[in-house]
Amino acid sequence: MSDHVNGAAEGTVANKVPVTITVNGRTHRADCEPRTTLADFLREDLGYTGVHLGCEHGVCGACTVQLDGSTARSCCMLAVQADGSEVTTVEGLAEDGQLHPLQEAFWNRHGLQCGFCTPGMLMTACELLADNPDPSAEEIREGISGNLCRCTGYQFIVESIQEAAPKMRPAT
Amino acid sequence: MKAAAFDYHRATSVDDAIQQLGAADDAKVLAGGQSLVPLLAMRLARPTVLVDLNRLADLAYVRRENGELAIGALTRHRTVETAELVRRDVPLLADALAHVGHVTIRNRGTIGGSIAHGDPAAELPAVAVALDATFRLRGPGGERSVAAGDFFFGYLMTALEPDELLTEIRWPVLPQGTGCAVEELTRRNGDFALVAVFAALTMGADGVCTQARISVAGAAAAPLRADNAEQALIGSRVSAADAGAAADRLAAATDPPNDIHAPADYRREMAAVLGRRAIQRAWAQANRTNAGE
Amino acid sequence: MAEQSAAGLIGARVRRQEDPRLLTGRAQFVDDVRLPGMLNAAVLRSPVPHARIVRIDVSRALAHPGVYAVVTGDEVRAAVATPQPVIWRMIPDQRMTDGYPLAVGKARYVGQGIAAVAATDRATAEDALELIDVEYDELPAVTTLEEALAEDAPKLYDEWPDNVSCRATIPKGDVEAAFAEADVVVRETFRFARQMGTPLETRGVVATWDPFTDRLDVWLSTQSPNLARDLFGEVLDVSVDKIRVRVPDVGGGFGNKFDFYGEEVVAAILSKRTGRPVKLIEDRLESFVANAHSREQKVEVELAATSDGRITGLRGTVYAVLGGQLATVGIGPCWLTAALMSGPYDIANVEASVVGVVTNRSPYGSYRGWGQPKSNFAHERMVDLLARRLDMDPLDVRRKNLIPADAFPYASPVFFYDGGRYDECLGLATDAVRDRGWLRRRDEARGSGRTVGIGYSFHVEITALGPSRIMNMAGLQHSAFDEEVVRIDSSGRVTVYTGQTALGQGIQTALAQVAAEQLGVPLDDVTVVVGDTDTCPYTGYGTGASRAASLGGGAVLTASKRLKEKVLRIAGGMLEAAPEDLVVADGRISVVGVPDRSVSMAEIGDAAYRRINGRLPEDEVPTLEEREVFDPPNVAFSYGCTAVLADVDRETGEVRLLDYLIAHDCGTVINPLIVDGQLHGGAAQAIGGALYEELVYGPDGQIQTTTFMDYLMPTASEIPAFELLHMETPAEHIPGGFKGMGEGGTIGGAAAIAGAVDDALADLGVATVALPITPPRLLAAMRNGQVQA
Numbered sequence A: 001m002s003d004h005v006n007g008a009a010e011g012t013v014a015n016k017v018p019v020t021i022t023v024n025g026r027t028h029r030a031d032c033e034p035r036t037t038l039a040d041f042l043r044e045d046l047g048y049t050g051v052h053l054g055c056e057h058g059v060c061g062a063c064t065v066q067l068d069g070s071t072a073r074s075c076c077m078l079a080v081q082a083d084g085s086e087v088t089t090v091e092g093l094a095e096d097g098q099l100h101p102l103q104e105a106f107w108n109r110h111g112l113q114c115g116f117c118t119p120g121m122l123m124t125a126c127e128l129l130a131d132n133p134d135p136s137a138e139e140i141r142e143g144i145s146g147n148l149c150r151c152t153g154y155q156f157i158v159e160s161i162q163e164a165a166p167k168m169r170p171a172t
Numbered sequence B: 001m002k003a004a005a006f007d008y009h010r011a012t013s014v015d016d017a018i019q020q021l022g023a024a025d026d027a028k029v030l031a032g033g034q035s036l037v038p039l040l041a042m043r044l045a046r047p048t049v050l051v052d053l054n055r056l057a058d059l060a061y062v063r064r065e066n067g068e069l070a071i072g073a074l075t076r077h078r079t080v081e082t083a084e085l086v087r088r089d090v091p092l093l094a095d096a097l098a099h100v101g102h103v104t105i106r107n108r109g110t111i112g113g114s115i116a117h118g119d120p121a122a123e124l125p126a127v128a129v130a131l132d133a134t135f136r137l138r139g140p141g142g143e144r145s146v147a148a149g150d151f152f153f154g155y156l157m158t159a160l161e162p163d164e165l166l167t168e169i170r171w172p173v174l175p176q177g178t179g180c181a182v183e184e185l186t187r188r189n190g191d192f193a194l195v196a197v198f199a200a201l202t203m204g205a206d207g208v209c210t211q212a213r214i215s216v217a218g219a220a221a222a223p224l225r226a227d228n229a230e231q232a233l234i235g236s237r238v239s240a241a242d243a244g245a246a247a248d249r250l251a252a253a254t255d256p257p258n259d260i261h262a263p264a265d266y267r268r269e270m271a272a273v274l275g276r277r278a279i280q281r282a283w284a285q286a287n288r289t290n291a292g293e
Numbered sequence C: 001m002a003e004q005s006a007a008g009l010i011g012a013r014v015r016r017q018e019d020p021r022l023l024t025g026r027a028q029f030v031d032d033v034r035l036p037g038m039l040n041a042a043v044l045r046s047p048v049p050h051a052r053i054v055r056i057d058v059s060r061a062l063a064h065p066g067v068y069a070v071v072t073g074d075e076v077r078a079a080v081a082t083p084q085p086v087i088w089r090m091i092p093d094q095r096m097t098d099g100y101p102l103a104v105g106k107a108r109y110v111g112q113g114i115a116a117v118a119a120t121d122r123a124t125a126e127d128a129l130e131l132i133d134v135e136y137d138e139l140p141a142v143t144t145l146e147e148a149l150a151e152d153a154p155k156l157y158d159e160w161p162d163n164v165s166c167r168a169t170i171p172k173g174d175v176e177a178a179f180a181e182a183d184v185v186v187r188e189t190f191r192f193a194r195q196m197g198t199p200l201e202t203r204g205v206v207a208t209w210d211p212f213t214d215r216l217d218v219w220l221s222t223q224s225p226n227l228a229r230d231l232f233g234e235v236l237d238v239s240v241d242k243i244r245v246r247v248p249d250v251g252g253g254f255g256n257k258f259d260f261y262g263e264e265v266v267a268a269i270l271s272k273r274t275g276r277p278v279k280l281i282e283d284r285l286e287s288f289v290a291n292a293h294s295r296e297q298k299v300e301v302e303l304a305a306t307s308d309g310r311i312t313g314l315r316g317t318v319y320a321v322l323g324g325q326l327a328t329v330g331i332g333p334c335w336l337t338a339a340l341m342s343g344p345y346d347i348a349n350v351e352a353s354v355v356g357v358v359t360n361r362s363p364y365g366s367y368r369g370w371g372q373p374k375s376n377f378a379h380e381r382m383v384d385l386l387a388r389r390l391d392m393d394p395l396d397v398r399r400k401n402l403i404p405a406d407a408f409p410y411a412s413p414v415f416f417y418d419g420g421r422y423d424e425c426l427g428l429a430t431d432a433v434r435d436r437g438w439l440r441r442r443d444e445a446r447g448s449g450r451t452v453g454i455g456y457s458f459h460v461e462i463t464a465l466g467p468s469r470i471m472n473m474a475g476l477q478h479s480a481f482d483e484e485v486v487r488i489d490s491s492g493r494v495t496v497y498t499g500q501t502a503l504g505q506g507i508q509t510a511l512a513q514v515a516a517e518q519l520g521v522p523l524d525d526v527t528v529v530v531g532d533t534d535t536c537p538y539t540g541y542g543t544g545a546s547r548a549a550s551l552g553g554g555a556v557l558t559a560s561k562r563l564k565e566k567v568l569r570i571a572g573g574m575l576e577a578a579p580e581d582l583v584v585a586d587g588r589i590s591v592v593g594v595p596d597r598s599v600s601m602a603e604i605g606d607a608a609y610r611r612i613n614g615r616l617p618e619d620e621v622p623t624l625e626e627r628e629v630f631d632p633p634n635v636a637f638s639y640g641c642t643a644v645l646a647d648v649d650r651e652t653g654e655v656r657l658l659d660y661l662i663a664h665d666c667g668t669v670i671n672p673l674i675v676d677g678q679l680h681g682g683a684a685q686a687i688g689g690a691l692y693e694e695l696v697y698g699p700d701g702q703i704q705t706t707t708f709m710d711y712l713m714p715t716a717s718e719i720p721a722f723e724l725l726h727m728e729t730p731a732e733h734i735p736g737g738f739k740g741m742g743e744g745g746t747i748g749g750a751a752a753i754a755g756a757v758d759d760a761l762a763d764l765g766v767a768t769v770a771l772p773i774t775p776p777r778l779l780a781a782m783r784n785g786q787v788q789a
């Protein structure tokens, strides 16, 4: 069996590929070109514009989403690859109108200025706290070092994550 | 920064992948995509077909076989880094992985991708060279094994044929009494190394070095095995002077690139500094292991 | 959010109104704007630094499926009325470059726009760019300052005698005499690498130019919507009533989004051609050539001093390494380096010159701090070097020369400094350094392979720019006042309309705090509307130069005060009390001492808009709205002292910042949380500039840093924790006393870091004279004494 999709037919607009993907609990089916990145697909085709593009080459982290339970740079994946996956974007963090503890903490501690890095920071911080529920400031800095922020100088982001940590720890 | 158009093929088996690779002129394998997708976006890579390995679950594993650790090419960095088996049997690999980019990159990036990409500044090719890993490759003509030392030719050049797939990397298990150290110099946390030294020293109970495995990333067009430094250490007690002398030999063997991040002489000099630090740390760790700590 | 009582809102550490949208992915940045029928554009950029454009063939691109239009430089030239405007013209006889949105005739830097395509989507537009054939006749390039100034250097502009665009000298006192009589003279030359603001969101525009009505509707990620609207009008020859500039959420500006770029004009022209909205988003790779670069200068300085460390004269020359054409701000930033060369010091004789030189590099524009990080580095390093020469403590040299508190207003070579307590601020920093045990940490590290040093810098920051008349006199082809509107609606809620834009600096919350406190309403009752030239008032200049909080805040304060008077008059009528006997708190107006006799702001709103008869006093005009134009009588100078504890690895040349503190005075603080955030962010950019960031050009004129792998913005791991110490000396000439502080963190950092590095390596006599201080350069300096580029 083979699963081949033709996207580069000479001189024509490339054929589109059907992709089924669950984003923040909702299943979407849409067609996209093979060359479309997951980031562009989420933003342009599905309207999840909370996914931001700061570099499109894997360095800034603004496009970070959760993919099947761990973080991924959505600019470094093709949408076709995410077929059948479950994705969480920043839009899926708050539930029932209640901000996620990290969102609340970023708000309290001024962990954002322009907000462009924020979606990626939040997704990364979620994973960081899941892996290490009580990180030191240095561990937080290391943990978010794959997410560039040009505005904050990071200090208030570190404090925000520290503030959220106890609220996200599983009760023991 | 949008990729040029290409065809996409989701491989259903290793054979299917190999067949697809052979069927087109400029086909390329897509593994974790952490190097390839940015290159596509910059239009620096322009394959006609991408053959996606990501559904080949049977290429993702870490297992102990015949006294070696066998790791499937599609195993993610993060899986390998956190695998108990790897920590125990090939700790240098786990240590090195912690230096590859950031967690999010390692969640997706694959062991096979890092090896196949063959970046001379990357950690995994250098560790593979230090530890005498072997690579299992499969092509239309069947399977072959290539020693890490024979695999990397030059900048992003490897022994892989265009229609071949890297399927598995086999790592010799490090003996008792081995201490490991990674010393890496980067401009920023998570960046590719300006220079990095990987060392695994095995110390006998008598305090004499019985085995040394050392390599350098970022020091030449391909990862560099520091045989001369290793020879200098084996049989020594790895005194500070021994470490320094070995590191100097290591540095002398480098032929580093000159680029915007650092001139060649700086890299060479740093190879000596990091080499010494790595040897001393590996030595100290080996002694602690021997002392049962 | 909990109801915030209005009293004491100015100065309150409240969280921002902006945040919930940004935190939940509900913001709208320019790339999120999607209009019906919208096309996406991409720009073909010059691959060569200097060439005559012989021929451009776009036929294959035009024929490509999905392509709607292709324009070339010549076509754009024909479609515009003027070259790209240069608004800062401080030097009247400056040779102007008269550049167009796309290259006309000649390409003068790698990345200069050559042609542009509009297509169904960005990928298709990029496909089409590959089908445009351009024939270049390559010319020899001048890629460095030295090459540009060499005799017989190739010329960028054939009609000029050389590559010098301008020269000017700013004098004060008698410098010749000061140097003739000096006990000591210290000389040094400083080099600053190219860097840029690099907001995480790149620039972008969506333009709809209706071919029938001539209405131009633009979404623009900009700091200066009114300026952009006026310049669109000039360049496209459209009256501004037909132009609307809307600013969506902006993912950082830092000066990069102050300038008016060619792409904005190109998008408009493509829209008119195609009859469709056109989106043009700069991608990260092109951002490194298409964004205004900044910082690159060579600065030569000489200090004359007495043997006891009193500075008697300063002479300096700033060589501005301009690019292939002038950006919107022209020589502005580099002129400012010269104008502020004496910094916070009382120096009687100063002569600072600026020489603007064109090179085959990207244009030089704005970046947070403008010329000030360089002037600061120059004067602070000179003070350190003077101290070293005289074997004095550099802090003593600073104390001896800082402008004393009783000398204000102080006439510097160009500006009047309004006021401050510089000496006290220095003391605040030095006391903190002592209390935090830095000296002990330095001593403990001595003699090991890693040594630790302490560095200081003292900075002044020009803010509240500025009096329009003075700015016009200085050469600004635009105004610099601020206009705001404060309105209470029929439900008693407050809306502030401002021409300032929101770039992440919290301007909405800050202005809401000012209005809420003045009007006596809860903070959550105030909404601040920004970013639309159709609905918001006119602001001269734009959001930059640390002017939003001070000028906007001042105007909102005055407008709110007047509005409150009207509220009290109406309430007085309703409560049958004299306005003087009323107090406002939490949105209720009550009679002093009789809290039961009160009306709510909602009732006042209702009376002013709806049920007027019998409730609104006969002599009051309906509605509740006040408008205030604030053109300040002077700029305002904030100031601060930065202290840095740095660790140097003597084997690798790596510098690690262990501790970092800033003592700071920006007048009345509106929101300390926001001020802290601004200082942190500015300091992080200073650190990036001091240790990491550099736009590198090869000898062939090719830029070598076009990714985030190569242009090294610091991550959280490279940035230390910051400690901030505040002083508040209100600006007397600004209502509310607010000064700006958007740039302070950026200005003083590099000199303090360099000072700490030199201190850590004091036994080797290292003098850091170039930025950034990279490990290879520092290691070389340990051997030859100077950190050079």
Ligand SMILES: Cc1cc2nc3c(=O)[nH]c(=O)nc-3n(C[C@H](O)[C@H](O)[C@H](O)COP(=O)(O)OP(=O)(O)OC[C@H]3O[C@@H](n4cnc5c(N)ncnc54)[C@H](O)[C@@H]3O)c2cc1C
Residues within 6 Å of the ligand: A057, A058, A059, B028, B029, B030, B031, B032, B033, B034, B035, B036, B037, B073, B074, B099, B100, B101, B102, B105, B108, B109, B110, B111, B112, B113, B114, B116, B117, B119, B121, B122, B123, B124, B160, B164, B165, B166, B167, B190, B191, B192, B193
């Ligand atoms: C921000 C950032 C930082 C990074 N930092 C580091 C770092 O510090 N150190 C480091 O080593 N790497 C770093 N990387 C690269 C990352 O580790 C990549 O994941 C890795 O180099 C490639 O692995 P991949 O699985 O993603 O491969 P892909 O990107 O999918 O492929 C890379 C290349 O290998 C080929 N290939 C992949 N798998 C196979 C196979 N099984 N058989 C044959 N050919 C194959 C592909 O065709 C392609 O040419 C970084 C990446 C980013 C984005």
Ligand code: FES
Residues within 6 Å of the ligand: A052, A053, A054, A055, A056, A057, A058, A059, A060, A061, A062, A063, A064, A073, A074, A075, A076
């Ligand atoms: S946009 Fe994906 S990492 Fe920057």
Ligand code: FES
Residues within 6 Å of the ligand: A111, A112, A113, A114, A115, A116, A117, A118, A148, A149, A150, A151, A152, C200, C251, C252, C504
């Ligand atoms: S808040 Fe602007 S980039 Fe982080």
